[in-house]
Amino acid sequence: MRIIQATMLDERTEKILSAVIKECGTGYKILCADDFDDEKNVNETLNKLAETGYISMRYSSGGDYLVTPLLKAREYFEEKQNEYLLRGLLYKKVALYSFFGAIAGSFVAMALGVVIRWMYAG
Numbered sequence: 001m002r003i004i005q006a007t008m009l010d011e012r013t014e015k016i017l018s019a020v021i022k023e024c025g026t027g028y029k030i031l032c033a034d035d036f037d038d039e040k041n042v043n044e045t046l047n048k049l050a051e052t053g054y055i056s057m058r059y060s061s062g063g064d065y066l067v068t069p070l071l072k073a074r075e076y077f078e079e080k081q082n083e084y085l086l087r088g089l090l091y092k093k094v095a096l097y098s099f100f101g102a103i104a105g106s107f108v109a110m111a112l113g114v115v116i117r118w119m120y121a122g
Contacts, residue, residue, distance in 0.1 A: 009076070016045050018077070020055055021069045028056075033063040049073075 009017065019036050023029055033042045046065055050057040054073040059066035 012041075013045050013049065016042065017049055017054055017069070017073055020046075020049075020067055021073055021077070024068050026068070028058065028066055028068040030059075031065050031067060 016036055020031070023031055023035060036042050042063075043060065043065075046055065046057055046060070046067065049055045050067075052072075053070060054076065055067050055069050057065060057067045
């Protein structure tokens with residue numbers, strides 16, 4: 001398994017990258033600024049993504065862009081999803097250990113109570 005040192009993208013950049021992956025699939029496709037939810041600074045964001053190696057942009061003119069996502073873009077979202085899943089597993093583990101720890105503590109307290117009661121009752 002490769003370890004990816006992807007920089008974290010801001011929310012707007014992430015949405016645009018996600019839209020590129022969704023619209024283009026694995027090949028080049030012409031997208032226009034209207035294809036993105038956030039039409040502000042689309043050109044600047046796509047150029048930034050191209051410079052950092054997330055997409056390949058062959059053409060850019062008048063709000064039309066010929067782009068395709070690169071492997072780094074797909075790996076970014078896969079790594080983010082894996083991180084999310086691992087965080088969820090960690091929380092479940094902590095909850096499970098806490099639950100069984102509470103049960104074990106209850107039994108110990110109950111056993112001590114029985115022993116103390118037995119010692120002073122007799």
